[in-house]
Amino acid sequence: MTSTTASTGHGASKPTTVGGFVGAPSAARAAQLVRRATGGQDSAPVEIVAPFTGLVSATLPQATDADVRKAFDEARDAQRAWASRPARERQQVLTRLHGLILERQDEILDLVQLEAGKARLDAFDEVSATALVAGYYGKHSARILGAKRVAGVLPVLTKATRLRHPKGVVAIISPWNYPLALTAMDVLPALVAGNAVVQKPDNQTALSALWLHELAEEAGLPAGLWRIVLGRGSKIGDALVEESDYLCFTGSTPTGKSLAQQVAGRLTGYSMELGGKNPMVVLPDAPVAKAAAGAVAACFSSAGQLCVSVERIYVHESIQEEFTRAFVAKTEALRLGGELGYGADMGSLTSEDQLATVSAHVEDARAKGAKVLTGGRARPDLGPWFYEPTVLTGVTPEMDLFADETFGPVVSIYGYTDVEDAIARANDTSYGLNASVWSGDTDAGVAVAARIKAGTVNVNEGYAATFGTVGLPMGGMKESGYGRRNGPEGLLKYTETQAIAVQRGLRLRPPRVVPPRLWARVMTTGLRLLRRVQ
Structure with missing residues (x-):
């Protein structure tokens, strides 16, 4: 196979480069993105190494259990006002974000390459996937989330409606391999459904998630609604499970099974994309x-x-x-x-x-x-x-x-x-x-x-x-996961379904003057007729 030389840029001035690459976002820019993360009281920060060069690309402060729980409290406060806004208004944020992603793609292409070690065309796959997700949910969310009329038990007399409400605060644990695309696929539908999000990206590729976070707030997402915490799963994983109203996880099958057991004890929902062969x-x-x-x-x-x-x-x-x-x-x-x-x-x-x-x-x-x-x-x-x-x-x-x-x-x-x-x-x-x-x-x-x-x-x-x-x-099916991302399913999983029915006129139980046996016969005839018209 043909090989090209890794461009390490060792001759460049260190303060103006990230991971040893001339032309990469500056160290100051990387530090600016890191400051968007919540918390960081852990005394042992993590140095991230660029795969192409082996040189340090960022130093990340690590959140503690207390930092994460505080982030959930603050996100919950922000979520109430966000959920009260119409879905059509919320989806406009994603429409604006779609444009920003495409306009600013050069910087994120560099970041994805630096953090994940991808070829640039593979990094562009992430940009295009992120834009597609923002565009889809920016166009269709209000329709998918809108109240739906369904046939009532008694036509005309029963008005039945299905409503969708946000879960509350969603915890999202994102992997290192597709740091931009998988952040978008999981975080954006959770937000447009009316939730707040506390996300833990993998330390190795956290800058890509923080970059999208910056653009989302520039597109109009309220500050504080999407929190990013950086930390070790062993220290903050319990807080993410225990404080969340829903958990979305992408990672290994063994870790997914362990998290599912924790979530089951709380009777909150989850979705997971796990391993594959x-x-x-x-x-x-x-x-x-x-x-x-x-x-x-x-x-x-x-x-x-x-x-x-x-x-x-x-x-x-x-x-x-x-x-x-x-x-x-x-x-x-x-x-x-x-x-x-x-x-x-x-x-x-x-x-x-x-x-x-x-x-x-x-x-x-x-x-x-x-x-x-x-x-x-x-x-x-x-x-x-x-x-x-x-x-x-x-x-x-x-x-x-x-x-x-x-x-x-x-x-x-x-x-x-x-x-x-x-x-x-x-x-x-x-x-x-x-x-x-x-x-x-x-x-x-x-x-x-x-x-x-x-x-x-x-x-x-x-x-x-x-x-x-x-x-x-x-x-995934079998041990490859539970639940789905993308499409209507990827949005509706972040909601609770509520049924409301209004009954007019005829009651659904017999009046005292009507014998129960007669009522049952009349209703039996009615049920046969309903089968033909419903």
């Missing part, structure tokens, strides 16, 4: 060149650190050799490197822990007989946590990466003999987040997609079709 099924009639190109994007975008990226590819034996040859060639053509610009196709892993996991998975597979067709090694010459995009064959169940999520630029190719076998193997996992099906016959592809047990399935695409269609729900 996403399959791609290439049917025998699939156009090989297009499928191979699609697989590169599906597997290696954001260096594979995407919850919906593909880690397993099942290819029909009749085209397996041709597909593998084309896929490996396209993978080896990827430009790997770190720079603030569009020069590289794939960037770095985000942390030392991710590099360790990826390396361990590949070495375990190699030691147990898997064949590495390309990649399979770290690239410290480019930066501390770079790893080459890697394609394996001969992966068997005793290997760690066969069933466990790698969350890196590693994919395994398997052959299959018939479609029933491919579907069964795609579903043979405890996860069910995303899947991809490739076929020359769209109807056949959709038929296979409908049989895969995953929350989103893309036909002739890896993940972007469902990910970018904000009107569609996104979430």
